[in-house]
Amino acid sequence: MNTAIVGINWGDEGKGRMVDLLSSDFDVVVRYQGGNNAGHTVINEKGKFILNLLPSGILRDDVTCVMGSGMVIDLKHLSGEVKRLYEGGISVTPRNLIISDRAVICMPYDVMQDCLEEDRLQGKKFGSTRRGIGPIYSDKYMKKTIHMGDLLYSTKLEQKVKDLVEWKNLLFKSYGKEIDADEMIDYLKQYGKEFVPYIKDTNKFLLDAQKQKKNIMFEAQLGALKDIDFGITPYTSSSNVISAYAPIGSGCPSLKLDSVIGIVKAYSSAVGEGPFVCEMFGDEAEFLRQAGGEYGAATGRPRRVGGFDFPATRYGIDMQAATEIAITKIDVLSKLDKIPVCVAYEFEGKRLDDFPYPELLDDCKPIIEYLDGWGEDISNCKSFEELPKNAKEYLKFLQKGLNAPITLVSVGADREQYFYVKKGELD
Numbered sequence: 001m002n003t004a005i006v007g008i009n010w011g012d013e014g015k016g017r018m019v020d021l022l023s024s025d026f027d028v029v030v031r032y033q034g035g036n037n038a039g040h041t042v043i044n045e046k047g048k049f050i051l052n053l054l055p056s057g058i059l060r061d062d063v064t065c066v067m068g069s070g071m072v073i074d075l076k077h078l079s080g081e082v083k084r085l086y087e088g089g090i091s092v093t094p095r096n097l098i099i100s101d102r103a104v105i106c107m108p109y110d111v112m113q114d115c116l117e118e119d120r121l122q123g124k125k126f127g128s129t130r131r132g133i134g135p136i137y138s139d140k141y142m143k144k145t146i147h148m149g150d151l152l153y154s155t156k157l158e159q160k161v162k163d164l165v166e167w168k169n170l171l172f173k174s175y176g177k178e179i180d181a182d183e184m185i186d187y188l189k190q191y192g193k194e195f196v197p198y199i200k201d202t203n204k205f206l207l208d209a210q211k212q213k214k215n216i217m218f219e220a221q222l223g224a225l226k227d228i229d230f231g232i233t234p235y236t237s238s239s240n241v242i243s244a245y246a247p248i249g250s251g252c253p254s255l256k257l258d259s260v261i262g263i264v265k266a267y268s269s270a271v272g273e274g275p276f277v278c279e280m281f282g283d284e285a286e287f288l289r290q291a292g293g294e295y296g297a298a299t300g301r302p303r304r305v306g307g308f309d310f311p312a313t314r315y316g317i318d319m320q321a322a323t324e325i326a327i328t329k330i331d332v333l334s335k336l337d338k339i340p341v342c343v344a345y346e347f348e349g350k351r352l353d354d355f356p357y358p359e360l361l362d363d364c365k366p367i368i369e370y371l372d373g374w375g376e377d378i379s380n381c382k383s384f385e386e387l388p389k390n391a392k393e394y395l396k397f398l399q400k401g402l403n404a405p406i407t408l409v410s411v412g413a414d415r416e417q418y419f420y421v422k423k424g425e426l427d
């Protein structure tokens, strides 16, 4: 069984929490894109963990994790992440983690380039996390990168770094800056050494896993609206986050997905710049942000918040080819008397039910309907039956407007705070 866990919206839907929960039935968990711009928070019996680069399956003893070829890896950050996990009682070793030899190394100069560009943009910022992700993916398509596998061949590596630094300095000189090739070589030696034993051909590993009928889970970062091809350009991330990319970015392109679980938050949140039609402002927004703890796990930035967004969510479900939906954080809405839901957009006086071409979003207004709240804590509910009437109505309302079945509902951040939806319960 090959299953992808993906974000349907702007990211931070609770993918890490879902991977942690659902990976109990899986042998392998693969991250297939992105870098340390992700923040996946997991709370379970072992503690609270924030994962940026490592797959969330790393918290399970019997799971092998893979960092796939589609990832961009900041070695220093990875080293720190492994250390933090170790301090939290989790060992990361070549037995539970393998890193694709084809994954790309995100270099300190990519971080520097990202910061310089974001500063230059000033009022027109993209909302970069300043972790070098845009520059390193651009380098990749320019074919000017160092791959993890290069760490195994040190003489060739040194020449490669020298050539890359010469090229990058053409750009940095225009900012009055310069980088030094020897410093970069030292950096790679210092932080690369630790990970050499982890580097493998993940194509072979995953093909073998499939032959042995192992269950493979693919863990996405961000959500459909941040996809480089199908998201809200240019406010996207720089990688393909959608499930269709999972086999490629895993390092084993012949794998096929059997199911795609789309994670959808019971309301909306987004980090960074760009249009966000359903956005709430003022006290109403602050109340929801506080209630949901909507602050970025990777950067600490306050997240923008809004009501559930039907046009964006239906689009995300299509782009992700989601076969089922898990709703998260519905417990957060317990604190609201009236729950705003963006049922459609209005563009030039006309109602839009479908998500439009991104350029039009700036001129779209949300059409909001308010649903009644339920005013009681639901974080201990263990079934749909146990929910208060208005919480049931809220979920039924969501289901009616969505193009995939809701099969699971999360009512808290702890591993066990969830229930499955039985067939027909939301009709």
Ligand code: GDP
Pocket (backbone or CB within 6 Å): 007, 011, 012, 013, 014, 015, 016, 017, 039, 040, 041, 042, 043, 222, 293, 297, 328, 329, 330, 331, 332, 410, 411, 412, 413
């Ligand atoms: P990801 O990037 O999609 O993995 O999501 P994040 O980890 O960035 O953000 C989700 C946040 O919500 C985390 O702090 C989780 O611990 C928390 N969370 C996940 N599911 C639930 C839920 O059902 N209820 C509540 N209250 N918190 C949740």
Ligand code: MG
Pocket (backbone or CB within 6 Å): 011, 012, 013, 038, 039, 040, 041, 297
């Ligand atoms: Mg996150």
